[in-house]
Amino acid sequence: MRSTEYAPQMAQNNPTRFDIALRAARVAFNGVDIFHDLDLTLQEGSFTCLLGPSGVGKSTLLRYFAGLVEGDVSGTITCSDNIALDGRVAYMAQQDLLLPWRSVLENVVLGAVLRDEKPDYEKASHLLTEVGLRDAANLRPAELSGGMKQRAALARTLMEDRPVVLMDEPFSALDPLNRLRLQELAARVLRGKTVLLVTHDPLEALRLGDRVHVLTGSPARLQDAITPKGQSPRNIADPEILAQQAELLGQLGAERSEGAA
C-alpha cells in the first residue's frame, strides 16, 4: 500500500498476547440504560472498530474499557492471562489533550512524569521522529496544526507502550488528507497491539479494523462483526470494502436506494 510514512518501524516488538472479554456490561445515566447485557471480546493483537450513530454509547463503551465510566455501572472485564486490565490501557481521544504549557516532547513523556518516573526522552524523540514531528519537539501545541497535534497525541499514546490502545474518534476532527495519513500511520505503529477504535466513519472502520462492530439502538446492541480481508490500512477503493461499507450503512439504518452499489 502506498504510504507517505515510511520510517523505521517499531512497536511490533511486543505484540499483545491476551484476549479481553467484556461480559454483561451495563451502564445507565439518570436511570436510563445506555446499554445492558452487552458482551464484547477484543481478540489479542487485533484491531476492533466500533461504529454507530452519535449519542448511541460508543464512547461510553470505550470508556468502560478504560475504567473511566462512573456511576450506575455493572459487568465484568476479564483478560485471558488473568491479570487485571487496569493500568494496561493507553487512551487517545478526539481532542489531542496536549497540555498547552508543555512542549511537544514534554507532552509525549507526560505519563512518566505523572507517575513520578524518570522520563525516557530518547524514546520520546524517537517516537516523534516516527510520527513525523522530529522538528516540532520543542514547540508548544499552540504552534502546531490540527494534524500535527493528533500526531503528537499518537506519539504520547505509543510512549505509554501499553498492550491495549483505546481510541475515541481520534481522527474525526482532521481534514480528509490528514485523516488518511494518520490512519496509515496508526495502522502501522499499532500493529500487534489490541486496539479498540470508536468512529462514525464506516470507511475508516473498514480501512483499519480487523473486526468492525456496529452499535445501534437504545439501549444499544452490538451487531455481529464484519471482518474485512487483508492487512490494514486497506484500500478503500476495493469493491469488497465498498460492498462491506454498504452493509455497514445498512446496519446503521440507512435506506437502501436503487442506485446504491
Added chain:
Amino acid sequence: MSTQNNPHTNKKALSEHRWLILARPLIIIIALIATWQLLVIVTSAPKYMLPPPADVWHTLIARHAVLLDHAKYTIAETVIGLFAGAALGTLAAIPMALFSPVRFWLMPILLVSQAIPFFALAPLLVLWLGFGLASKIAMAALIIFFPVTVAFFDGLSRTETGWLDLARTMGAGRWRLLTHIRLPAALPAFASGFRVATAVAPIGAVIGEWVGSSHGLGYLMLHANARVQIDMVFACLLILCAFSITQYFIVDRVLRAALPWQPDSLKPVR
C-alpha cells in the same frame, strides 16, 4: 523556553503599532487634563473646590519631598498587602478545590466575609493592629483575598475533563495530578484574579490610612482636606493613580511573561 511565535509577523505588527502603544497613554492623559481644565473654566469653581491642573502640578513639584515620603508608606502597604492577600487566597483556594469538606465549610465563611463592608472593618483593624503598617497591610490583604481565592478556586475546579481522564489512564497520583495538570491549568484564572486584586489593592491601604495613621497618602489627603488644601489632595490622588497604573502594568507584564502559552498572550496588540 522557545518563544518562536512567528517573529516576522510580530515585528511587523510592532513597528506598525509602536507609535500608538507609546502615544495612547499620552493622548488619554492630555485628554483627561484638558477635560479637567475645561470643567474648571465652565463651572468657574473656586480653587478650594476644584483647583486647575496647573496649580496641582505646582504643588506636586513644590511639595514633592513630603508627597514622596508619604507615598513610600502607601506603596509598601499596598505591595505587601497584595502579596499577602494573594498568598492567603492561594492557600484557601487549593484545599477548597481538593477536598470537598473544606469547600463546604469555607465557602459560606468566604461569602459572609464579603457581606461585611470593609470600611466598617478598618477601625477595628486599626484598634487591633495599631496605627502602623500592619493594619493597612491587613486591610489591603483582606480586599485582595476574595478575588484571588474565587478566581483561583474557579480555575482549579474547571480542569478540562479530558486531561483528567488521560491522567487517570496514565495512572497519575493525586499530588502529581495537582502539580502538573490542575495547578498550571488554573494559572490563567489565578492571573485574572490577581489583576483585579492589583487594581483594588491601593483602596485597602488608603482606607486604612484614613481611619488611623500618621503616614501615607491617605493620611496626607485627610489632613490637606481638613485645611482646604485641595491642590494637595489632588496631588495625592494623582500619585495614587500613577502608582496604581504602574503597578497594574508591571503585574500584567510579569503574568504574561510567566504564562506564554496562554492563548491571549500569544497575540499581543493586534
